[in-house]
Structure formats: structure tokens, C-alpha cells
Amino acid sequence: xxxxxPEDIKSSEITDNKLYLSRRLFIRGAVLAGSTVATxxxxxxxxxxxxxxxxxxxxxxxxTAPPTIQPIDEKKTPYEDITHxxxxxxxxxxxxAVADKAKKFVTRPWTVAVEGLVSKPRVFDIDDLxxxxxxxxxxxxxxxxEAWSMVIPWVGFPLGKLLDQVEPLSQAKxxxxxxxADPKQMPNVSTDVLQWPYVEGLRLDEAMHPLTILASGLxxxxxxxxxxxxxxxxxxxxxxxxxxxxxxRIRLVEEQPPTTWxxxxxxxxxxxxxxxxxxxxxxxxxxxxxxxxEFGLRDTLMFNGYADQVAQLYNGMDLRKYY
Amino acid sequence: MSTVSNESINxxxxxxxxxxxxxxxxxxxxxxVIFINSAVPLSLLGWDWYHHHLGANPTEFATRTTGVLTxxxxxxxLAVTPLRKxxxxxxxxxxxxxxxxxxxxxxxVHLLTYVWFDKFFxxxxxxxxxxxxxxxxxxxASFVMLVPLALTSTQKSIKRLGGKRWNRLHRLAxxxxxxxxxxxxxxVKADTREPIAFGVxxxxxxxYRALNKFFxxxxxxxxxxxxxxxx
Numbered sequence: 001x002x003x004x005x006p007e008d009i010k011s012s013e014i015t016d017n018k019l020y021l022s023r024r025l026f027i028r029g030a031v032l033a034g035s036t037v038a039t040x041x042x043x044x045x046x047x048x049x050x051x052x053x054x055x056x057x058x059x060x061x062x063x064t065a066p067p068t069i070q071p072i073d074e075k076k077t078p079y080e081d082i083t084h085x086x087x088x089x090x091x092x093x094x095x096x097a098v099a100d101k102a103k104k105f106v107t108r109p110w111t112v113a114v115e116g117l118v119s120k121p122r123v124f125d126i127d128d129l130x131x132x133x134x135x136x137x138x139x140x141x142x143x144x145x146e147a148w149s150m151v152i153p154w155v156g157f158p159l160g161k162l163l164d165q166v167e168p169l170s171q172a173k174x175x176x177x178x179x180x181a182d183p184k185q186m187p188n189v190s191t192d193v194l195q196w197p198y199v200e201g202l203r204l205d206e207a208m209h210p211l212t213i214l215a216s217g218l219x220x221x222x223x224x225x226x227x228x229x230x231x232x233x234x235x236x237x238x239x240x241x242x243x244x245x246x247x248x249r250i251r252l253v254e255e256q257p258p259t260t261w262x263x264x265x266x267x268x269x270x271x272x273x274x275x276x277x278x279x280x281x282x283x284x285x286x287x288x289x290x291x292x293x294e295f296g297l298r299d300t301l302m303f304n305g306y307a308d309q310v311a312q313l314y315n316g317m318d319l320r321k322y323y
Numbered sequence: 324m325s326t327v328s329n330e331s332i333n334x335x336x337x338x339x340x341x342x343x344x345x346x347x348x349x350x351x352x353x354x355x356v357i358f359i360n361s362a363v364p365l366s367l368l369g370w371d372w373y374h375h376h377l378g379a380n381p382t383e384f385a386t387r388t389t390g391v392l393t394x395x396x397x398x399x400x401l402a403v404t405p406l407r408k409x410x411x412x413x414x415x416x417x418x419x420x421x422x423x424x425x426x427x428x429x430x431x432v433h434l435l436t437y438v439w440f441d442k443f444f445x446x447x448x449x450x451x452x453x454x455x456x457x458x459x460x461x462x463x464a465s466f467v468m469l470v471p472l473a474l475t476s477t478q479k480s481i482k483r484l485g486g487k488r489w490n491r492l493h494r495l496a497x498x499x500x501x502x503x504x505x506x507x508x509x510x511v512k513a514d515t516r517e518p519i520a521f522g523v524x525x526x527x528x529x530x531y532r533a534l535n536k537f538f539x540x541x542x543x544x545x546x547x548x549x550x551x552x553x554x
Contacts, residue, residue: 028352035356039363047367047388049378077379085379093514096378146512148380193514264513283458283509285451292379296443 050100053083054229056221062155063136068210072139072305077150079219081292086226087144088245089194090179090186098226105185105225107246112231114162116251117172122165126230130216132165133157137220138213140236142243143275143304149289154234155217160208168204168252175207176200176257177233178249194260200244201257201271202235205313211236211306214247237303237310239273270323274314275304279323350417357418361425364392365432382440389433390507394521396426397500398528405531411544420476423496427473430466458509465502468495500525 015023065071084099091101110126135155142150163175181197183189189196206212215234216223223229228245235242241261251257261269268282277287277300288297303310314322368388371377377384400422407415442448452459472493474480481489504525508518535542 031352032356032359035360036363039360040367043364043367081379089513095380096384148383193516280455283456285456290380290382295440 049084049094049096051103053099053103053226054105054224056217056219056224058221059135059155059217061134062217062220063134065136065138066210069138070309072141072151074141074151075293076139076153077292082150082152082218083224083226085292087146087241088226088228090181090189090196090198090246091226092188093193099224101187102225105229105246107225107230110230110248112247112250114166114250116176116253117169118166118252119169120166129162129231133161135217136213138215138234140211140234141301141304141306142236142240143289143300145239145241145269145273145281145286147284147286147289147300148292149298149300150292153219154213154215155220156213156215156234158210159212159214159233160210162214162250163207163252166252171254172252173204174253174256175202175204176249176251176253177202177244177247178251179244180246180248195263198244198260199257200233200242200259202233202242203256203313204252206235209310209313211309237274237306239269239275241269242273272314272319272322274310274319274323275300276302276319276323278302279320348414350414354417354421357421361396361422364388365429382436386433386436386441389429389436390503391517393426393429393433394500394503394507396422396429397496397503398521398524400426401496401500401525401528405528405535405542408535408543409531424473424476427469430469434466458506461502461509462506465499465506468499468502472496472499497525497529 085095086098087095088098088102091098091105108126111123112126112129113121113123115121134157136157137153137155139151139153142152159175177200179198180186181189202212213234215228215232216230218227223232225246228243228247231247232245233243233247242259256271259269259271261273262271275286280286286300289300291298301307368377368385372381372385375381400419403415403419403422407413438444438449442452453463454460472495475484475489475492484492501522504518504522507521508515511518531542
């Protein structure tokens with residue numbers, strides 16, 4: 001490199017001070033603007049949640065719920081929120097990212113094996129299964145164990161109608177459910193965040209309760225994958241994680257079956273997991289909940305507001321012990 | 324502005340060996356760049372909040388994001404010393420206070436989202452949380468530790484306390500960062516990958532400090548300027 005001594009530099013070659021300053025200012029402005037944009041992009045990269053997910057298709061001939069199911073007089077949570085705030089750990093542990101991660105999930109063909117202690121075990125094609133009983137709209141409160149809640153207009157039919165088809169034997173005391181665990185379609189199944197496949201269970205009388213449904217839709221349309229397509233369990237008086245998604249197997253058993261969150265943290269998530277403001281999660285309070293779309297907090301209701309219909313299932317049980 | 328530029332013009336002539344060479348980087352400008360960039364996440368968070376782009380549960384999102392940013396800035400400020408020593412870039416020290424104060428600032432916003440949007444300034448509810456919920460206890464304690472550090476972040480305080488005592492006090496930053504990671508770890512339901520990643524970085528920074536104490540010949544690079552004088 002040629003370094004000229006000051007006396008070698010002609011005064012005409014010396015950059016004018018004004019020009020020097022303005023160029024310097026320009027470079028500094030560019031550095032400032034460029035780095036700010038870059039930081040913004042990094043922030044966006046870490047906080048964005050991908051594109052829109054799959055959308056549902058209209059379900060024909062949705063019936064209103066039978067009169068025994070009390071309608072609830074609370075504002076329904078918007079479709080956008082129900083479908084873009086999901087706990088479905090097979091796809092992502094980020095609730096806002098599940099819709100995008102699940103958008104290519106394939107739900108046809110799909111079969112559900114109903115087996116175990118039954119006289120007529122059967123592997124149902126999903127479309128045959130959905131014809132067992134006409135689809136009903138069931139508007140239920142949904143209370144997540146994380147202390148937020150929604151009001152969701154599910155479309156589904158009572159689980160009891162399916163169980164009637166396979167005729168449970170008298171030894172059957174519990175129902176065990178299993179979610180698909182397909183690492184090709186579900187990116188998080190290859191991690192050990194939870195034990196896969198996701199499994200859940202109910203006592204047989206809970207499963208036969210008229211409030212317990214198998215849902216295949218919401219807002220009159222088929223479920224998008226992030227909400228558990230093509231078939232999910234809805235038990236409105238229990239915390240949301242009991243509502244197992246994308247079911248492939250239902251097994252009638254004699255002993256209380258293992259459940260995924262109970263395996264992960266037995267002290268925090270019991271088999272029953274009924275919504276109960278008096279039994280706190282060891283790490284946070286369950287007395288209040290944030291209703292999605294509302295600013296303030298609501299009081300959490302015993303059995304999520306379904307106490308008059310389900311409390312008798314637990315007569316004589318210590319709900320602190322059987323949390 | 325003009326005095327700064329004159330100084331760099333003078334030094335460009337290469338004839339002034341006695342005059343203190345300015346650091347190769349204009350640290351004042353670099354500070355400005357860091358200052359503005361550090362405000363970007365909060366600005367975008369505010370922007371998204373205003374436009375209802377924070378998803379179904381804006382409070383949860385804002386609390387989570389500001390919490391992660393608090394940890395990030397604490398770690399960045401703690402990384403300054405290892406970086407400047409191992410890379411031989413002494414002027415980086417100019418960024419430590421700024422990054423640390425940003426950590427404190429994001430911690431304040433994080434605490435505010437909890438106190439306001441989660442507890443609605445309910446003193447009793449917050450008190451119960453602090454007593455009953457270990458992750459809140461740990462988080463709150465970590466925040467409280469940052470307060471004296473922020474208060475003594477001025478040049479004046481360093482003089483008043485004396486460098487040694489000041490340094491000892493400011494080791495609390497490590498304790499607060501570790502507390503922050505534990506707070507985060509205790510809060511997540513099952514996916515502990517992120518808090519563990521933060522924890523690993525802190526362990527690496529602490530390891531550097533330990534190595535630096537006993538084997539400075541391997542962990543430090545002399546600044547280029549000093550090396551030049553030796554030859």
C-alpha cells in the first residue's frame with residue numbers, strides 16, 4: 001500500500017472537510033439504520049409464528065345440542081384465537097407456532113382402533129366413525145391448566161355413542177386414548193420434551209357422561225390440525241390437556257391407564273385433573289383465569305362451571321388427593 | 324462533532340507518536356448504535372401490541388418476551404469482559420454499563436407486565452405469589468439484586484465505593500442472571516431447552532472467569548497497541 005507523506009499530497013487531492021464530514025455522516029447513518037433493521041429482523045425471526053394454518057371445511061347438518069346440555073351465556077372466543085393459540089406439543093411447544101407447524105398435517109385416510117375389553121373391537125375409518133351419531137354443536141368453556149380459558153363452539157357427538165357400538169365388557173373400568181406420533185409430520189416427536197405417543201385416560205363413567213364428546217369440528221367447520229384433527233376428546237370440566245388430540249386408538253381397560261402429563265410431572269398433573277380453584281398447581285394459583293380476549297381476570301369455577309352435572313361422579317372422593 | 328472529527332483527522336497523518344492513539348473504534352458512536360438497537364425489541368413489542376399482533380394472549384407474550392430480553396441483556400453485559408480480554412479489545416468495556424442497564428430496564432418492564440396485567444397491582448395477590456410460588460420468589464429476588472447495581476452504575480459510584488468494592492458488589496450480576504435462569508426453568512411446563520441454553524452460556528462465562536484467574540496467559544490477548552510498543 002502506498003502511504004503518501006503529507007508533503008506529497010497535493011492540496012487538490014485532500015478531501016474537502018465538508019465532503020469528508022458528510023460522507024462520514026452518511027456512513028454512520030447507514031450503520032445505524034442498517035443495524036436497527038437487522039436487529040428488528042432478528043427480533044421478528046425469534047418472535048414470528050409462521051403463516052396461516054389449514055382452514056376447515058363446513059360440516060353438513062350440524063344439530064343443536066340436546067336440551068339437557070345447558071347453553072352458556074358467555075361470549076364465544078374468536079375463531080382466530082381458538083386456532084392460533086394451541087398446546088399441541090407434537091408440533092411445537094410455542095402455542096402461537098402450532099398452526100403453522102401443523103398446516104401440512106394429513107388427516108385422511110385415518111383410522112381409529114377401538115379395542116381392549118369390548119365384545120366388538122373394531123378399527124373405524126374416520127368417516128364411518130363420524131356417522132355413528134349426528135354432529136351436534138356444543139358450546140363449552142375450555143380451561144387450560146396454564147390459567148387461561150376460552151369458550152369454544154365444538155362440533156361433535158357423545159363419546160358414549162361410540163363406546164355403545166363396541167359394547168364394553170363388565171371388567172372395563174377405564175378408557176385409554178392415544179394420539180398419533182408420526183415424526184415425519186410432527187417435528188417435535190423426535191424430541192424428548194414429553195413421552196410419545198401422548199396418552200390420556202378417563203374413568204368409564206366419566207367417558208360415558210353426556211357432556212363428554214368426541215369433537216371433529218368447531219364453529220361449524222372441521223377441526224384444523226392444530227386443534228386436534230380429525231378427532232379429539234372434549235371433557236369440559238377437566239383441564240384442557242385431558243382433551244387428547246388426533247386420536248388413533250381408544251382402549252377399554254381394567255386398571256387406571258398412564259397419562260402423559262402425569263408421567264412428566266406426577267405431583268403437578270393428576271389422573272383426574274378436574275378444574276378446581278381450591279387445588280392450586282404446585283407452581284401457580286388456579287383460583288383465577290384469563291379469558292382469551294378479555295383484559296381482566298375471571299374467577300375459576302368449580303368443575304369449570306359444570307359442577308351441577310358432574311360433581312356426583314366424585315362423591316366421597318378427596319379432590320386434594322385425587323387432583 | 325467537529326472536535327471528534329478533527330482528532331481523527333490529526334491522527335491520520337501518522338506523525339503523532341506521543342499523542343494517545345484513539346481507539347480503533349469510535350466508542351461513542353458504537354454506544355449510540357448499541358443504545359438504539361437495544362431499544363428495537365421494546366419498540367416492536369409496543370408496535371405489535373398497539374396493532375393487536377401479539378396473538379391470543381398478549382400479556383403472556385409480553386411477559387415472556389421481556390423476561391427473555393432481560394436474561395439476554397444481562398448475559399450480554401456479563402460477556403463483555405470475557406470478550407474484551409480474550410479478543411484483546413479493551414474499548415469494549417464501554418458497552419458493559421449500557422448493556423447491563425438495558426438488562427435492568429427490560430427487567431423493570433417484565434416486572435411491570437406481571438404486576439399490572441397479571442395481578443392488577445393487587446398487593447395481597449403479589450405478596451401471596453412471592454411467598455407461595457418459588458419461581459416468583461426467585462425471580463423477584465433476582466430483580467431486587469439488580470437495583471443496587473443499577474443505582475451504583477455511575478462513574479461517581481465507582482469512585483466512591485472504590486474499584487475493588489464496586490467490582491465485588493457487581494458480581495451480584497452473575498447471581499441475578501443465574502436466578503433469572505432458575506426462575507425461567509421453574510416456570511416452563513416441559514420444554515426446558517431455552518432456559519437450559521441460557522444456563523449453559525452463563526456457566527461458560529463463569530468458567531472463563533475462573534480460568535482467567537488462574538491461567539491468564541491462555542485466556543487473554545494483549546491489545547494490539549501494547550504489543551506494538553513492546554517490539
